Amino acid sequence: MKPLHLIPDDVNVPFLKFRKIFYIVSLVMVLASVGMFVTKGLNFGIDFRGGILVEIKTNGPANIGGLRDNLGSLGLGDISIQEFGEPDDVLIQLQRQDGDEKAQMEALAQVTAALGDDVTIRRSELVGPKVGGELKEAGFYSVVISLLLIMIYIWFRFEWQFAVASVVALLHDVLITIGFFVITGVQFDLATLAAVLTVAGYSINDTVVVFDRIREYLRKFRKMEIPDLLDLSINSTLSRTTMTSFTTLLALMALFAFGGEAIRGFTMALIFGIVIGTYSSICVASPLLVVLRLKRKIPEAEEGTEVKA
Amino acid sequence: MLYFTKWKATLVLLVCALGVIYAAPNFLPSGTFPTEASYLPGKQVSLGLDLRGGSHMLLEVDTDSVLRERYDALADTIRTELRKEQIRNRPREATSNGAEITVLKPADVEKAREIARTAEPNTDVGGEGNSIFVSYNELARKELIDRAIAQSLEVVRRRVDELGTTEPSIQRQGENRMVVQVPGLDDPSRLRAILGRTAKMNFHLVNATKTAADARATGLPPGTMILPSADAGDRAAGIREYLIDRRVVVSGDNLVDSQPTFSDGRPVVSFRFDAAGGARFGDVTSKSAGRGLAIVLDGEVISAPRINEPILGGNGIITGQFSVQEANDLSLLLRAGALPAPMQILEERSVGPGLGQDSVAAGEIAAVLGLVFVIAFMVISYGRFGVYADIALMMNLILVLAVMSVLQATLTLPGIAGIVLTVGMAVDANVLIFERIREERSNGRTIINAIDAGYRSAMSTILDANITTLIAALVLFSFGSGPIKGFAVTLAIGIITSMFSAIWLTRLLIATWVKRSRPTELVI
Numbered sequence: 001m002k003p004l005h006l007i008p009d010d011v012n013v014p015f016l017k018f019r020k021i022f023y024i025v026s027l028v029m030v031l032a033s034v035g036m037f038v039t040k041g042l043n044f045g046i047d048f049r050g051g052i053l054v055e056i057k058t059n060g061p062a063n064i065g066g067l068r069d070n071l072g073s074l075g076l077g078d079i080s081i082q083e084f085g086e087p088d089d090v091l092i093q094l095q096r097q098d099g100d101e102k103a104q105m106e107a108l109a110q111v112t113a114a115l116g117d118d119v120t121i122r123r124s125e126l127v128g129p130k131v132g133g134e135l136k137e138a139g140f141y142s143v144v145i146s147l148l149l150i151m152i153y154i155w156f157r158f159e160w161q162f163a164v165a166s167v168v169a170l171l172h173d174v175l176i177t178i179g180f181f182v183i184t185g186v187q188f189d190l191a192t193l194a195a196v197l198t199v200a201g202y203s204i205n206d207t208v209v210v211f212d213r214i215r216e217y218l219r220k221f222r223k224m225e226i227p228d229l230l231d232l233s234i235n236s237t238l239s240r241t242t243m244t245s246f247t248t249l250l251a252l253m254a255l256f257a258f259g260g261e262a263i264r265g266f267t268m269a270l271i272f273g274i275v276i277g278t279y280s281s282i283c284v285a286s287p288l289l290v291v292l293r294l295k296r297k298i299p300e301a302e303e304g305t306e307v308k309a
Numbered sequence: 310m311l312y313f314t315k316w317k318a319t320l321v322l323l324v325c326a327l328g329v330i331y332a333a334p335n336f337l338p339s340g341t342f343p344t345e346a347s348y349l350p351g352k353q354v355s356l357g358l359d360l361r362g363g364s365h366m367l368l369e370v371d372t373d374s375v376l377r378e379r380y381d382a383l384a385d386t387i388r389t390e391l392r393k394e395q396i397r398n399r400p401r402e403a404t405s406n407g408a409e410i411t412v413l414k415p416a417d418v419e420k421a422r423e424i425a426r427t428a429e430p431n432t433d434v435g436g437e438g439n440s441i442f443v444s445y446n447e448l449a450r451k452e453l454i455d456r457a458i459a460q461s462l463e464v465v466r467r468r469v470d471e472l473g474t475t476e477p478s479i480q481r482q483g484e485n486r487m488v489v490q491v492p493g494l495d496d497p498s499r500l501r502a503i504l505g506r507t508a509k510m511n512f513h514l515v516n517a518t519k520t521a522a523d524a525r526a527t528g529l530p531p532g533t534m535i536l537p538s539a540d541a542g543d544r545a546a547g548i549r550e551y552l553i554d555r556r557v558v559v560s561g562d563n564l565v566d567s568q569p570t571f572s573d574g575r576p577v578v579s580f581r582f583d584a585a586g587g588a589r590f591g592d593v594t595s596k597s598a599g600r601g602l603a604i605v606l607d608g609e610v611i612s613a614p615r616i617n618e619p620i621l622g623g624n625g626i627i628t629g630q631f632s633v634q635e636a637n638d639l640s641l642l643l644r645a646g647a648l649p650a651p652m653q654i655l656e657e658r659s660v661g662p663g664l665g666q667d668s669v670a671a672g673e674i675a676a677v678l679g680l681v682f683v684i685a686f687m688v689i690s691y692g693r694f695g696v697y698a699d700i701a702l703m704m705n706l707i708l709v710l711a712v713m714s715v716l717q718a719t720l721t722l723p724g725i726a727g728i729v730l731t732v733g734m735a736v737d738a739n740v741l742i743f744e745r746i747r748e749e750r751s752n753g754r755t756i757i758n759a760i761d762a763g764y765r766s767a768m769s770t771i772l773d774a775n776i777t778t779l780i781a782a783l784v785l786f787s788f789g790s791g792p793i794k795g796f797a798v799t800l801a802i803g804i805i806t807s808m809f810s811a812i813w814l815t816r817l818l819i820a821t822w823v824k825r826s827r828p829t830e831l832v833i
Binding site for chain 1: 505
């Protein structure tokens with residue numbers, strides 16, 4: 001049996017020719033994401049906002065309206081009540097209560113008392129104002145620090161143009177993934193933050209593979225124009241880029257469909273981020289090298305030994 | 310070189326064999342192996358609270374109140390000394406920063422300062438003009454807090470142990486926090502109830518000269534205070550608060566035992582004092598017959614029975630409108646002892662056993678399906694080489710399980726997601742290698758040359774690509790909490806083991822195949 005090739009072996013797409021279009025598309029997406037983030041903001045979950053979350057299982061399909069009346073009468077502010085995956089599974093979320101941690105505790109006690117014994121409490125989470133603030137801070141630092149470390153690593157391994165281009169691509173992916181959360185209104189919590197960081201790792205992974213090839217070809221094809229060389233590098237790694245993204249997406253699809261409601265937001269972030277990451281490593285990171293005026297550096301010592309065309 | 314030396318091949322196989330052996334307990338019923346020796350196989354992956362069900366609570370000890378109390382006592386000590394020297398003074402309310410005393414006559418200030426300086430070691434004396442401000446130095450302050458936390462941990466441990474669940478974990482976190490994790494707990498509200506209370510119990514005499522209402526109207530007699538009543542019986546009778554003497558008659562520290570029991574068919578709590586407490590209790594109850602004895606728990610009067618006769622044996626009961634559960638909890642709290650300072654629950658995450666099982670089942674289905682998809686796709690894309698990559702992929706999963714079992718890393722729901730993600734990403738190294746072999750082959754290299762070049766050239770790319778993902782995983786591990794740490798752990802382990810299985814194992818498999826069947830064409 002002849003193995004199936006997702007990408008034909010002699011593929012030759014002139015990506016660099018379209019780079020202006022890619023820049024515009026990416027710029028629009030990034031600006032839209034940032035704009036929406038500033039104006040609309042993320043739908044923060046209780047991890048960052050503080051508050052209470054209770055997941056219950058009812059006997060038979062849940063009466064959401066009844067629950068809303070019942071819990072709404074407690075006077076605990078905004079309560080969100082929604083079906084969670086199954087008709088008899090309900091997710092109740094309360095905003096952070098005014099006052100200190102004790103006020104949160106009392107609100108949780110009130111809610112569990114009001115729910116009574118007819119329902120099974122499957123999960124209850126309470127995040128006080130103090131911890132919510134701290135988690136937000138830690139989350140912010142974790143994003144900044146990992147971006148920084150990755151940048152340092154790339155800088156260490158490649159020339160500075162590569163480092164800048166990969167970090168731009170990385171920021172591009174992270175910002176657009178966050179934009180995805182803003183637009184869809186999917187809750188942003190600790191798990192989705194972890195997903196964003198994983199996207200960062202994946203995106204750079206993808207970019208590095210192409211860059212490695214560019215570096216190799218820079219040594220190998222000494223007479224080729226840089227844009228042609230970039231195109232050649234992208235095309236010869238295109239099969240790998242799509243294969244890996246595809247297998248990763250296959251696994252994530254299984255997780256999305258069967259992994260349960262609790263990690264759906266997390267999986268969604270990963271799926272979206274991997275699609276964006278694949279796009280950026282092909283269409284954003286490498287073309288950027290032209291903008292950054294990547295030049296051939298011919299290390300004297302390596303000359304001759306590395307050339308084996 | 311495609312050629313494998315014997316010892317290299319043995320090493321690869323040995324790692325695989327060890328992986329299988331250490332991962333095996335996860336597929337067998339628990340307890341199949343003895344688990345005493347930590348380096349022997351037999352341990353299963355430990356499941357996080359989100360998968361096995363249970364409660365996680367982050368508590369903060371109010372260290373300010375510990376300091377405040379100490380400064381109160383310190384101010385008392387200094388004032389006693391000042392009084393001996395007949396230096397008139399006025400105290401200020403102590404804060405957690407220090408004790409402040411105002412000396413009335415300026416002439417006495419110097420002497421008073423000297424006294425304050427020698428009252429206790431490790432203190433700094435400051436303050437301007439007539440005011441003297443005493444505080445502990447950093448070292449003493451830290452020691453005080455450390456002691457309070459250590460004591461709190463001990464009390465919390467005793468309380469949680471009373472719940473009778475298996476393997477609760479109680480750990481200090483940062484300066485003044487602790488994390489309590491109780492697996493397999495059905496009812497987190499019970500844990501909340503017993504952790505949220507200081508359980509400081511003291512016995513005071515009810516003031517006989519006035520009622521609380523009179524005192525509110527005409528002023529408190531010296532040495533008394535008003536405390537609210539928490540007794541439902543009192544409330545029914547219209548009593549809302551008590552005027553009681555400040556002086557503690559017997560303190561809860563003297564309690565040695567407490568049990569829930571019944572009196573006249575109603576749940577009550579019995580208690581027993583140690584010798585000193587029993588003697589004092591006997592003394593007071595003999596002298597103050599007819600007066601009320603207020604039992605004060607955390608600033609509320611839970612019961613204030615009249616003393617009818619001397620209680621000499623050191624035993625007593627607390628009556629009140631308790632439910633059976635409340636009587637159980639109160640006796641538990643009294644047995645375990647009081648916390649040195651109030652605690653607050655900053656964060657709670659509880660998962661019922663049902664949800665945990667559902668999550669495990671969902672995670673298993675997702676992992677198996679993801680695996681099947683990827684395996685099928687690899688075979689479709691790379692034929693024989695895909696099969697080798699698939700063998701490596703399964704080996705990788707086994708290695709992840711083995712490493713997690715040995716390290717006793719916790720598997721959480723996001724951790725399962727990390728494993729599924731690893732399934733997708735682990736084949737990346739093989740994809741890189743195979744694509745490279747394909748290219749080299751179409752560039753006209755011989756079979757062995759192409760394979761060899763494929764592995765060699767893909768190496769640095771694989772390393773770069775994996776290290777960047779590893780960086781993200783490590784940052785996640787150090788910043789993330791609980792479940793997220795679990796994700797970082799499986800992701801990191803998966804990346805590292807995949808480098809072994811995708812590079813060395815597939816290489817051994819391919820080398821063996823090439824050697825045995827000497828293929829004349831590569832179908833890849």
